[in-house]
Structure formats: C-alpha cells, structure tokens
Amino acid sequence: MKISSSKQERGVLMALAGRMDTVAAPQFEEACAPWLRSGEKTIVVDLTQLEYISSMGLGYLLSINKKLQGSGGRLVVCGLTGMVKEVFRLSGFNKLFPTYDTAEAAFQKL
Amino acid sequence: MTPSFSETVNLVRAGISILPVLAFLAGLVMLDSFKLTPLWRVAGAIVSGCAAAAVSLLLSGWWLGHWDRPLGSWAASPPLEEILKAVFIWWLVRTGRIGFMVEGAIYGFAAGAGFAAAENLVYLRFLSGSSLYVWILRGFGTAVMHGGATAIVGILAASLAHGAGLARAAAFANGLVIAICIHMFYNSPLLPPVPAACFVLIGVPALMAAIFVRSERALEHWMGEGFDADLELLDLISSGRFSETHAGQYLQSLRDSFPAPVVADMLCLLQIHAELAVRAKAELLKREVGLMSEPDAEVASRLDELQHLEENLGRTGMLALSPLLAGRSRRLWQLRQLALSQG
DSSP states (O other): OEEEEEEETTEEEEEEEEEEOTTTHHHHHHHHHHHHHTTOOEEEEEEEEEEEEOHHHHHHHHHHHHHHHHTTOEEEEEOOOHHHHHHHHHHTGGGTSOEESSHHHHHHHO | OOOOHHHHHHHHHHHHHHHHHHHHHHHHHHHOTTOOSOHHHHHHHHHHHHHHHHHHHHHHHHHHHHOOOTTOHHHHHHHHHHHHHHHHHHHHHHTTOOOSHHHHHHHHHHHHHHHHHHHHHHHHHHTTTSOHHHHHHIIIIIHHHHHHHHHHHHHHHHHTTTSOHHHHHHHHHHHHHHHHHHHHHHHSTTSOHHHHHHHHHHHHHHHHHHHHHHHHHHHHHHHHHHHHHHHHHHHHHHTTOGGGSHHHHHHHHGGGTSOHHHHHHHHHHHHHHHHHHHHHHHHHHHHHTTOOOOOOHHHHHHHHHHHHHHHHHHHHHHHHHGGGSOOHHHHHHHHHHHHHHTO
C-alpha cells in the first residue's frame, strides 16, 4: 500500500493507494502518528486509489478517528469506489464517518 | 569387484519385478497434461505403499502364526493389503488434495507400485531359487495388478471427492471392495498365472486411458465454467454492484447476526477467493502447455490474507458464507494447486 500525506489549509490530506490488507493496514497508523503528535484535528482520507480494504483496515480507520475525537477532531473519508465502497456499505461504516466524493468537497464542508 | 553370477541373476530378477510397474507409473505421470500430481507427492505415495507392504508382512506373519486360514492366502491377504495400500489415498481425499480422477489414479497406482516393489524385494530373499518366469509374472502381472487395484480405489474416491462426507466414504468403500475382488480373482486358483497377467496388462492400461480422457474433459469443463463465474464475481465487486445481487443481499442480511467488520471480511474473502481462483485456473492452463510459474509475491500475500480472513471469520462465519462458496473441497483443492506452484 502507498500512502502520501500533505498539510492543507483545513487539515491533513492522506491518500491511500493499493491494498489495505492485514499486513499493510498498520502502515496507516504509522503514517498518521506524526500528524497526531503535531496536534492536527482533522484528517481527510482519500481512498480513490484504494483497491482493497479488510476489517483490519476499517479497524485502523476507527482507531485513528477515536484518537482525533479525543482531541476534538475527526476523520473524514472521501473517494469511495468499487470494492472499498461495497465494504463500507456492507459494514455500515459509511454511516460512521462523514463521506464525500472528493477531497475538495470534504475540505469545503469542514 | 565383479559381481558373482548369482548376484547378477538376482539383480536381473529385482529389475524385472520392479521396473515395469515403475515405468508404467512414470508413463502415467507424464500423460497427466495438467501436471496435477507433484513428483514429491507421487514419491510419498510410493513410500506409503512400501510402508503398507511392511505392515502387511508383519501382520501376515502374526496371522500365520496364530490363526487358521480356511480360505487360503489367495483370499485372506487381499483385504488386508488393499486396506493398507488405500490409507494414504483416503488421507489425500479427506484433506482436499485430490480433485480429479486422474490424481486418484496416479496416487493410487503409485501406492500400489510401492507396495509391489517392497513385496517383490522381500520375496527375492525367500524365492531366490525360483525361475525368471516367476519374476516376469510378478513384475508384469502382480505388480501392475497391485497398482491398478489401488488406482481403482483412488479413481472412485476422487469421483466423489467433492461430495458430502457419507457419499465420499461410500465411493471409497466401493473402490476398496472392487480392488479386493480383483486382487482375490487374480490370486485365485481359478485363473492361471499367465492369463491373469495378460488380463492385468490389457485391463489396467485400458482403464487408465479411459479415466485420463474422462478426467481431463471434466477438468476443462470445470475450468471454463469456473473461470467465467470468478471473473463475473470480481467484476460485480470491483464495480460496486455486488450489493444489488442476491449474494450481496444475503451478505447484508448477515449483518443481523454478525458484527459489521466480520461481514466486511466476508466480502473481502469472496473477492480474494475469486482472485486466487482465477490465478489457480490460469496456472493449470499454463501447466497444460508446459509452462511452470515462478513463485509470485502477490499470490503469496493473497494466500496469507485469505488465511487471516478465514481465522477472523471463524467456523461460524465460514459456515454462514458457505452458500456463496459452493464446492468447499474443490475450492480447497484449487487453492492447494496454487500454493503448490508457489513452492
């Protein structure tokens, strides 16, 4: 899985690409750690390029969201497509996180 | 040091009694165009046959010492020998390592060949004074009969390898009964040795040829149908239309009984399984044209992920998913075939 992150005006944008499987999912937490330490309150996770996500990946998204909520922030998801969209729909996770079509739309609503 | 005349004769006897059945086995392995039977497992079947022969000789010795045998050895030994030879075949079927009849035939014949080879080597010590004629009959007749009889057990067990447990056990038992009958008939005084050997030398190749043709047709049919179904499932999942299907609605209904992440993993498992199934079938197609794949890191990671998902779902989750994963044993078989290609 490839992860890129950048600081935006209203938060942090993290783009995930590839497969967020059992082995790769912990990388997401590692990538978020510096931003959490620096006190960022909002992370927008762009999943447009993500091809696969299992419950392990969902678990890490929840975990990061919980940490952000603890400091008054939140995690936002955008770019749900294909299999990832199906997983969110089936598991009901699309109701746990605010979801947007694009990162731009997400930042506009924040 | 030059071997003595008697040592040379013994070597010739050993060669005649062992080589024909091993050559026949080598021919069967080469004729398997999809290369479903890895050599190390064929070797395992041969070793299991040798072990069966050792156990059989020990038990027969005990039997001879303590029991009266009213039926005579021609009727008494076949049930014991056929059961012992078939143990390895039963294990292969039970653990999903046999998917098609051609595999049952090859592994069965290999177990029988191992048995015959070990038995002939032991007899070589006790029948050292016998004529070459005896060893020709043992090599071309008895040894091939041993291979053919256990091959029948393997073929029948494989024919219902993907059926329910009871049907599978019944098919195995039928094969065993047929093998015992053939073995008894071969041994019986009703059939003189030369016609018996001729019967075996004509019957076993004819049976094998028929089974190979039938099994390969079945494999090609299964690959064609399965490939289309796997690709269709992948397309539905990747296009986000899976929820609209009956299978998707069934998964949604499981949210009442399972935590949401578990249901998510069920979809993940369906996807990974379909991906691996496509790879497994592609692998078989490559083998058919003589191409062997190198281990692939992507396939290895998918197999690991599949294992993690199965552990996450547990027995109950897998049971709930079973309507969407038809043919559990053939599913297991094709994943094993793929894992074999990974070394």
